[in-house]
Amino acid sequence: xKTTITGEYIKEMLGKDIREDARKLLEYxxxxxxxxxxxxxEGSAEANIGNTKVLAGVKLGVxxxxxxxxxxxxxxxSAELLPLASEQFDIGPPSPEAIELAxxxxxxxxxxxxxxxxxxxxxxxxxxxxxxxIYVLNYDGNLxxxxxxxxxxxxxxxxxxxxxxxxxxxxxxxxxxxxxNMVTSCTFGTIVNKILLDPSGNESLFIDSRLTIANxxxxxxxxxxxxGGVGFLPKEVDMMxxxxxxxxxxxxxxxxxxxxx
Amino acid sequence: xxxxxxxxVLIVDGKRLDGRMxxxxxxxxxxxxxxxxxxxxxxxxxxxxxxxxxVYGPSEALPKHTSNPERAVIKCRYQMAPFSSLEExxxxxxxxxxIEISKVIKEVFENVIITENFPGSEINIFIxxxxxxxxxxxxxxxxxxxxxxxxxIPMTDLPYGVSIGKIGDLIVIDLNKIEDNYSxxxxxxxxxxxxxxxxxxxxxxxxxxxxxxxxxEMAAKAGEAITKLQVDAxxxxxxxISKKYKNEAPSFTPPAQK
Numbered sequence: 001x002k003t004t005i006t007g008e009y010i011k012e013m014l015g016k017d018i019r020e021d022a023r024k025l026l027e028y029x030x031x032x033x034x035x036x037x038x039x040x041x042e043g044s045a046e047a048n049i050g051n052t053k054v055l056a057g058v059k060l061g062v063x064x065x066x067x068x069x070x071x072x073x074x075x076x077x078s079a080e081l082l083p084l085a086s087e088q089f090d091i092g093p094p095s096p097e098a099i100e101l102a103x104x105x106x107x108x109x110x111x112x113x114x115x116x117x118x119x120x121x122x123x124x125x126x127x128x129x130x131x132x133x134i135y136v137l138n139y140d141g142n143l144x145x146x147x148x149x150x151x152x153x154x155x156x157x158x159x160x161x162x163x164x165x166x167x168x169x170x171x172x173x174x175x176x177x178x179x180x181n182m183v184t185s186c187t188f189g190t191i192v193n194k195i196l197l198d199p200s201g202n203e204s205l206f207i208d209s210r211l212t213i214a215n216x217x218x219x220x221x222x223x224x225x226x227x228g229g230v231g232f233l234p235k236e237v238d239m240m241x242x243x244x245x246x247x248x249x250x251x252x253x254x255x256x257x258x259x260x261x
Numbered sequence: 262x263x264x265x266x267x268x269x270v271l272i273v274d275g276k277r278l279d280g281r282m283x284x285x286x287x288x289x290x291x292x293x294x295x296x297x298x299x300x301x302x303x304x305x306x307x308x309x310x311x312x313x314x315x316v317y318g319p320s321e322a323l324p325k326h327t328s329n330p331e332r333a334v335i336k337c338r339y340q341m342a343p344f345s346s347l348e349e350x351x352x353x354x355x356x357x358x359x360i361e362i363s364k365v366i367k368e369v370f371e372n373v374i375i376t377e378n379f380p381g382s383e384i385n386i387f388i389x390x391x392x393x394x395x396x397x398x399x400x401x402x403x404x405x406x407x408x409x410x411x412x413x414i415p416m417t418d419l420p421y422g423v424s425i426g427k428i429g430d431l432i433v434i435d436l437n438k439i440e441d442n443y444s445x446x447x448x449x450x451x452x453x454x455x456x457x458x459x460x461x462x463x464x465x466x467x468x469x470x471x472x473x474x475x476x477x478e479m480a481a482k483a484g485e486a487i488t489k490l491q492v493d494a495x496x497x498x499x500x501x502i503s504k505k506y507k508n509e510a511p512s513f514t515p516p517a518q519k
Contacts, residue, residue: 013516022516038311038392041344051297055391057344080353083338084315084387086298091338093354131350133343135391137313138296170347 001087002205010206014194019203021050026197026243031251033149033258035157042170043158043177045258047150050200051140053085056132056150058158060177062122062168063129073120073127077106079134079147086139086201104185104224105134105147108214111221112183114155119178122163130155130177140201144212144224148185149251155179156259183221184251185214186244195236197243211237213244217252220244268443271428278439286423286435286483291404291494293411301412303494305404308437309394314404316412319382333379337367339401341390347438362398369402369451369460375415384414395438396424402451402461407491411498418453420460421487425450425476427468434479448473450480454488457481 010020017025029050038044043058065072079102081089089095094102109115109132120128132154134147158177162169189199189207199207210226220241225232232240271278281287287308296302299315322328327336339362343351355363370386386409388401399422406420426436427446441447446466453460459477468476 018516038342038344040309040347040392040394044344053296055342057342057391059344059350061350078343078353082387082389083317083385084296084299084302084313084389087317087320129350131343133350133353135342135389137389138298140297168349 006202007206010203011192014191014196017194019196019200021200025194026247028198028247028250029200031149031254033153033254035153035258041154042161043154043156045150045153045157046137047146047153049140049142049146049149049198051138052142052146052201053136053138054143054146054150055135055137056147056154057135058151058154058177059131059133060158060161061129061131062126062163064125065121065127069117070125071121071127072117073115074129075106075110075115075117075132076129077109077132077134077151078102079105079136081136081139081143085136088139089136100224100226101136101143101147102134104144104212104214104222105132105151107222107224108148108183108185109151109155112181112214112216114152114179114181114183116178116180126163128161128163141199141204142187144187145185145198145251148183148214149255152183153255153258156182156255181216182252182255183214183216184248184255185212185222186240186247186251187212188240188243190232195240197247211240213241215244215248269439271440271443272431277428277433279437283431283433284479284482286486287437289400289487289490291407291490293407293494293498299408299412301408301410301414303404303407303411305400305407307396307400307403308435309392310390310397310400311392312397312401312404313389313391314401314408315387316384316405316408316414317387318384319379319414322381322383327383328381331380332376333374333382333384335367335370335374335376335384335386337363337370337386337388339363339366339388339390339398341393341397345390345393365461365463366398366402366405369420370405370409372460373406373416373418373420373453374409375417378415384409393438395436395441396422396449398461399423399435399449399451403487403491407494410491410495418455419488419491420451420453421484421491422449422451422461423480423483423487424448425480427466427472427476432468432472432475432479434476434483446472448476450477452480452484454484
């Protein structure tokens with residue numbers, strides 16, 4: 001809950017470069033990734049960053065291509081901030097925060113060309129639709145990185161169904177969904193001019209500005225600045241990109257380890 | 262329910278497809294207190310069902326007109342994830358089925374929670390089916406009961422759910438998805454074990470009075486095992502905590518100084 005006392009505490013401690021959970025400013029909480037938690041889904045993964053728990057499920061279905069891209073499959077990402085995840089989330093149509101989360105996750109995956117959409121063509125007017133559903137199960141800040149991690153891991157372990165005689169075969173002797181790339185993201189927040197990596201739920205209540213950077217092994221692929229606040233100087237953005245490129249190695253290793261590469 | 266022509270064989274030599282006898286329930290496990298933010302929560306794996314339940318509250322009932330000055334109001338949402346089934350991608354958001362199930366589950370907990378203790382407040386129960394394989398509402402209630410108990414909200418009893426059904430002439434318990442799809446009847450039941458009262462009963466299909474009575478007997482019998490799972494899950498969290506502190510006094514590590 002956003003209380004003055006929590007805010008003062010966090011700010012005072014940050015004055016001494018200490019965070020509420022004794023982390024360093026540019027340190028992640030413990031990350032645990034579990035693959036294949038939902039065997040019914042073609043791909044699934046649960047990402048835990050500290051107490052933040054996000055489940056991503058991937059389903060494939062046969063549908064029509066977009067008129068402007070008749071030879072490509074479609075990728076659809078949606079996110080739900082389930083009311084069981086936090087007191088801050090309510091029942092109802094998707095909130096702007098949920099839509100932002102879905103779109104930012106989608107943008108990273110799309111920009112990094114993770115899913116090879118050209119390989120999802122079946123026949124004229126028939127392509128595979130890839131549905132990624134982000135399910136937030138427990139909220140303690142930094143949903144962006146947890147969602148990207150869960151979605152990427154779910155895609156990395158995704159089965160590729162077969163389409164034979166107008167029937168979708170979802171089980172038995174299937175190959176894997178073909179991927180081109182791997183994307184991860186790093187999210188930063190500022191509180192009184194201090195830049196924090198992986199803001200927790202309490203810290204997120206008092207953040208002035210937020211920046212999410214999604215990248216692959218070589219380049220930055222997507223960015224999203226959030227909240228009003230004081231914004232960032234170019235050199236701060238440069239510093240954050242530097243840290244992102246460095247820290248993302250660990251994130252990629254966590255995914256690679258979990259898929260057994 | 263489906264036409265009888267394309268019906269698969271569900272019973273071979275008196276055994277069901279997964280090797281169970283008619284009166285056997287699927288293996289299940291429950292874990293209490295899995296979500297940090299909730300007042301109480303539980304995760305159940307029952308056969309291939311994977312369901313999370315969480316309880317929030319009691320808190321001020323909002324919007325104001327929903328509140329009752331004499332007791333707490335219970336609000337419940339049951340939902341299936343779009344990726345929960347082996348079939349097509351589902352649609353997120355409420356549908357007619359989930360709205361009805363939410364309502365009947367809410368009524369179960371209105372029955373067992375001592376709502377008079379919290380006038381003017383609301384208690385929210387959320388049930389998210391992450392993977393569904395038949396009997397999700399029964400498993401959902403079973404998990405939600407553990408979640409409510411974990412939250413410390415007083416209840417008169419720890420209800421459990423189970424479904425019974427009919428395959429051909431055979432009365433079976435705890436139908437999985439295939440059995441549910443091709444069964445002749447499906448009857449989800451929620452029972453309050455202390456009083457033996459039935460708190461939820463739905464049915465569709467075709468059963469005689471004797472068959473329903475037999476099914477209800479089976480549900481009551483299976484209840485012992487399910488209640489034990491629930492109680493064990495509730496105890497386990499405290500056993501783990503006591504183990505953790507058995508050899509070490511609770512200590513506080515101050516953050517490192519510069």
